[in-house]
Amino acid sequence: MLRAKTHTGSVLVLAISASLAFTLTACSGTASPDPGPINATNSPSEVEAALTPEDAVATRTVPLAGADVEVTVRPLVRADDLVVATLDFHGLPADGFISTTLLTGELTGIPAYSALRLLDLTNDQVFTVAMNSDDKAVATYADGRAGDGPEPRIQLAFAAPDAGIDSLGLFLPGGAYIDSVPIIDGDIPEPIPAEERYRPFDITTVVQAPVLPLESFTSELAGAVESLSSTEKVEVTLGSDVLFDVDADTLTKDAVDAVKGAAKHLKSREPGTIEIVGHTDDVASADYNQKLSERRAKAVAEELAKHIDKAQFPIETAGKGKGEPLVPNDSDENRTLNRRVTLTLTSEITTETEVETDGDIPELEEGLTATGEKGVRIDSSRIFEYRAPQARMVDGHVIVDLEVTAVDDEIDSSFGLGSLAGLWSYRGSETRSAHRSASGVTILMGTTRIAPMDYYYGDDKTGTEIWLPATDLHTMGRIDSGQTRIYSIIYPKLGDVETVTIQAGPGSGINAFRLTDIPVLSDAS
Incomplete structure (x- = not known):
């Protein structure tokens, strides 16, 4: 059973009965007619x-x-x-x-x-x-x-x-x-x-x-900056390995740019208090990590104060040491994720943050790359072809219809398309999601990686938050030889874009691939 957990302005669960009327949040506007791009017949x-x-x-x-x-x-x-x-x-x-x-x-x-x-x-x-x-x-x-x-x-x-x-x-x-x-x-x-x-x-x-x-999430491909936007708060995560040398609390020469980027995200919001918290991995003693996390939080606060109005955005600092890992400390990769400094701004009004699109998309080091029209063929337990001939603009949102076709000879196979999502949610190990969803397919714009829209659904019986993406929640539906299944993926409003690039992986459960030059049909089209 889910227990409702109220986030400011984030969840509206309506309790009603057959004899009582209720009022919904007011909406305006009319959705555009369905263009019916794939396997669709509309009159x-x-x-x-x-x-x-x-x-x-x-x-x-x-x-x-x-x-x-x-x-x-x-x-x-x-x-x-x-x-x-x-x-x-x-x-x-x-x-x-x-x-x-x-x-x-x-x-x-x-x-x-x-x-x-x-x-x-x-x-x-x-x-x-x-x-x-x-x-x-x-x-x-x-x-x-x-x-x-x-x-x-x-x-x-x-x-x-x-x-x-x-x-x-x-x-x-x-x-x-x-x-x-x-x-x-x-x-x-x-x-x-x-x-x-x-x-x-x-x-x-x-x-x-x-x-x-619906809410949105973006991150930098280099892993230096992540920005989580919701109606309740903005949380920016800075990777400690980008900000500091090993066991140090002095900002590196590249750290200033990362802090400037964080300031730009935060300043786009309504004024409020910014809490800066340092985190470490589990290497070394608890006392050492606690003091290191505190010093690192203060170092980031001092730099941030140079790029933001402290009168409108008061800054508080704290250190959590190794006490609040984002993911389990069971690998070097996970320990890197846990070494971080988070900046959390709480404000009363949500404003949209423009997606950073500066810089070139880095090459995909491991995996296949092709245009969306041509697609890629991946041979794993099964052989599937992935194509995205076009995307759509619907009420300002980009929607990619990813076509997955079985090109082997399998009929009613025990193997299916296992996942298009990673093992861990980007919202941290304290949250749950549908692990075999299509949420791992992201849009790349410059050095920014844009995740599908998602929404806070509620808490499970342990009190863990459940976040569900605006895409398929399960990718394991049966696909026999020659059949095609469509995975529609809904992304945030990205402005006037003519083409997009999508990438799946790399990550647990994902064979990495990238599809480029996907034309975006406008609302009018």
């Missing part, structure tokens, strides 16, 4: 005309149970302060089923269908499936396993956006992101019970309908 005349709840507004082809299954999406139907999504699956083999992992991800503690989400990219919000008093999804086939019939219909409840919003995007795992599903008034489509496992959902059982803000 503009249908979308623009007066719709009925049974009309098809988009289709996607998703590999399921060895077949290319067509998913038909119906309009979102308002039901008081909820909306109901209806998806029909056509061509599922008679003995096949829609798995929990496809729609949830390899992560316990979150309900089925958590990977199937509605998004408002104008206001950077994600709507996750509504839950009942038992923390179960309010949906058809509530256990997330539908099948044993050719035409299952899945229906799910979500919170409704403000009345001024007439469409939302739909994230369907395995298919290209649908950026506009109209919201209409009318009767909820009738269920289609396909087999004995069918369980109709009851919207009167909804007690929670989460609406969560």
Whole structure:
């Protein structure tokens, strides 16, 4: 069971009942029509005309149970302060089923269908499936396993956006992101019970309908500076190996540039107190590391004070020694990550930080590089081809549709696409995420690495925060020989960009590759 943990302005979990109305955070604007770039069939005349709840507004082809299954999406139907999504699956083999992992991800503690989400990219919000008093999804086939019939219909409840919003995007795992599903008034489509496992959902059982803000993360490829932005705080991490020589507390000649970069990130925010904390690895005694971490924090504070207005940004320092490692101290690489100085600014109002794009993208030392159109072929336990012929601009966000095709002869193999994400979350070892997600595919702009958007979902039973990315939460869906699966990945607003470069890895579970010169279609396109 997840326990709600409030971050200032970060989490909105709505408790409701069938007889009580509730008010959502106000939204404005209308999502752009879906361009349908991949495996998509959309009829503009249908979308623009007066719709009925049974009309098809988009289709996607998703590999399921060895077949290319067509998913038909119906309009979102308002039901008081909820909306109901209806998806029909056509061509599922008679003995096949829609798995929990496809729609949830390899992560316990979150309900089925958590990977199937509605998004408002104008206001950077994600709507996750509504839950009942038992923390179960309010949906058809509530256990997330539908099948044993050719035409299952899945229906799910979500919170409704403000009345001024007439469409939302739909994230369907395995298919290209649908950026506009109209919201209409009318009767909820009738269920289609396909087999004995069918369980109709009851919207009167909804007690929670989460609406969560999307957040962003960027880092420097050299590992010197990382910036975590949210509605609550900005945290900048400086690698101690860049700032200091071994066992030293005097800034190196390269450290000034790193501190200047950190100051630029912090000054883009509203005024507030900056806390500077030094951290070390586990080499040497606890007392030695504690004193070293304190001296290093003070050295960074003295340099930062030269580049920032202390009247608006008061500075406090502390040292944690080896007491709060970011990752376990079990390798030289991890110890390098733990040797760091963090600068945390808390302010009341969030402002967007421009992504640094200066400098050339460094060469990928280990791995394959090709254009997005050409793609790369990687032979591991299976042979997969990765391509990204184009990206899309949707409400200012860049969305990359990564195509993964099985080019071997395997049918129903026990091996699949294991991961497109690293073992450890960039938010540290005190957080959890979906480790077999596609979150490890990042955009490179100059020397800056941009992670997919993500959102704080809640706490697990141990109190550990769960952060989920705006991409597939599970990459292990079955892909047979010749089949293609789409992994849509949603990135922050990057301004007016014409092309992007993406990179996966290197890291645990990732065969490193880079795809360059991916054209970005504008909102107008």
